[in-house]
Amino acid sequence: MRFPILAGLLASSVAAAAPAYAQNSWTGFHVGGRVGLLDVSRGNEQIEFDTNLDGSFGDTVRTAAGANAFSPGFCTGAAVDRVPTAGCRRDKTKTDYAASIGYDQQLGSVVVGIVGEYGSSSARDSVSAFSTTPAFYTMTRRLKANGAIRARAGLAIGDTLPYVTAGIAQGRIRHSFATSNTANTFVQRGDDRNVTGFRYGAGLEQRFGNFAIGALYLGTRYDDSDYRVRSQGPAPATNPFILVNPNGTDFRRSDDKFTVHSFNLTLSYRL
Numbered sequence: 001m002r003f004p005i006l007a008g009l010l011a012s013s014v015a016a017a018a019p020a021y022a023q024n025s026w027t028g029f030h031v032g033g034r035v036g037l038l039d040v041s042r043g044n045e046q047i048e049f050d051t052n053l054d055g056s057f058g059d060t061v062r063t064a065a066g067a068n069a070f071s072p073g074f075c076t077g078a079a080v081d082r083v084p085t086a087g088c089r090r091d092k093t094k095t096d097y098a099a100s101i102g103y104d105q106q107l108g109s110v111v112v113g114i115v116g117e118y119g120s121s122s123a124r125d126s127v128s129a130f131s132t133t134p135a136f137y138t139m140t141r142r143l144k145a146n147g148a149i150r151a152r153a154g155l156a157i158g159d160t161l162p163y164v165t166a167g168i169a170q171g172r173i174r175h176s177f178a179t180s181n182t183a184n185t186f187v188q189r190g191d192d193r194n195v196t197g198f199r200y201g202a203g204l205e206q207r208f209g210n211f212a213i214g215a216l217y218l219g220t221r222y223d224d225s226d227y228r229v230r231s232q233g234p235a236p237a238t239n240p241f242i243l244v245n246p247n248g249t250d251f252r253r254s255d256d257k258f259t260v261h262s263f264n265l266t267l268s269y270r271l
Helices: 002-017
Strands: 028-040 049-050 073-076 094-107 108-123 124-131 135-155 160-178 185-189 193-209 211-223 226-230 251-252 257-270
Touching: 028 108, 028 211, 049 124, 049 211, 094 135, 094 160, 094 257, 108 160, 124 251, 135 193, 135 211, 135 251, 193 257
Parallel strands: none
Antiparallel strands: 028 094, 028 257, 049 251, 073 124, 094 108, 108 135, 124 135, 135 160, 160 193, 185 226, 193 211, 211 257, 226 251
16 A cells, blocks of 8 residues: 555655654553545455355356356446346445543664554445346445454654554444345345454654644454355246255355455544
């Protein structure tokens, strides 16, 4: 990401201009928060199928004539209509905010610390499939409340602190499913759950007495592997979703990692 590079250049500029006199120590507790914009990692994600319900995905859903029922393909985003030519709505950049509390210890020019944070976001990530019916099938996940405990380490340049950070994250992810298919019923499993992940990033803080303002990039990757949608009857036995197994066909997202990136402004007060 470009943000850590810019932060490094800014830190170098501040270091070159910093006067050679004693500055405030970074040792102590601090409380504060951050607010920013959050974006979702986008790739060529698809929806995968398990037609015989053996727990192994990657099956091809076929019509009674043997044709690939999903030959129109997939798209990253929420389907606009039943055919892929109508396009898909891209997931938009959303807000991200959190409150934090932490402690730093300055050892010479090195600063190490720990930060706990809790907040919320409105990140949304969708993927859609199109069948030959024609029909669309859209799976969406939303990141809601989330928190993390992060370690951080930086180099004090007077009242300026560039640093890196990493730690464990947990979030609440809500899943939803939408389709234009009215012939089958669809049952969701694992649609609202807590997930764990890893948070990492880099930032820059500038002290003004007991206050510090800064900029912070954070990337978070959550393990989101349990959500499933099962397509069942009451369609006829020749329906592609119950052709192999009369109990139905399971859907899942091909990417079981939910990765988000946020760019934040920070404000903290040193106790």
